[in-house]
Amino acid sequence: MKFLIENWYLVLAALTSGGLLLWPSLRGKSGGVATAEAVRLVNREKGVLIDVSEPAEYAAGHANGARNVPLSTLTGTELPAKQLPSNKALPVVLMCKTGARAQRAAGILQKQGYANAVAVQGGLAAWREASLPVEKSAA
CATH class of the missing domain: 3.40.250.10 (Rhodanese-like domain)
Structure with missing residues (x-):
């Protein structure tokens, strides 16, 4: 837990990049x-x-x-x-x-x-x- 708190920016970067990778599939047929x-x-x-x-x-x-x-x-x-x-x-x-x-x-x-x-x-x-x-x- 200490690692996550001290390296919050790494966690944020990982979550952001994962979200951006999933975005096209979440949009569905609209693409x-x-x-x-x-x-x-x-x-x-x-x-x-x-x-x-x-x-x-x-x-x-x-x-x-x-x-x-x-x-x-x-x-x-x-x-x-x-x-x-x-x-x-x-x-x-x-x-x-x-x-x-x-x-x-x-x-x-x-x-x-x-x-x-x-x-x-x-x-x-x-x-x-x-x-x-x-x-x-x-x-």
Whole structure:
């Protein structure tokens, strides 16, 4: 006990570093999924890839096969039913340029009953870094 009292700063440092190591796992799903997991969800579990960027950003470059459903259309009272899957049990993989808007969109969709709505960590930047296909469309 004397050691702990005399070396309180070491104990504090150990507790702080342990807390910082545990923080990501305590946050749960809110961190999103890595690009490899996103590809697995789309290919093996029939997940729907949705880009929540604005139309101009989407046209400049988006993940191959992604549907464009801007975040601004999700914030209203009614969701755009045509672009979203009717089966709410399917994985909905969301992305944007950096992943921040996709995180917000995942929260909105989860509240609307899409329990498997997840954002891609790092967004389109991480998608490109993983050398996954990106396409452009006419503006």
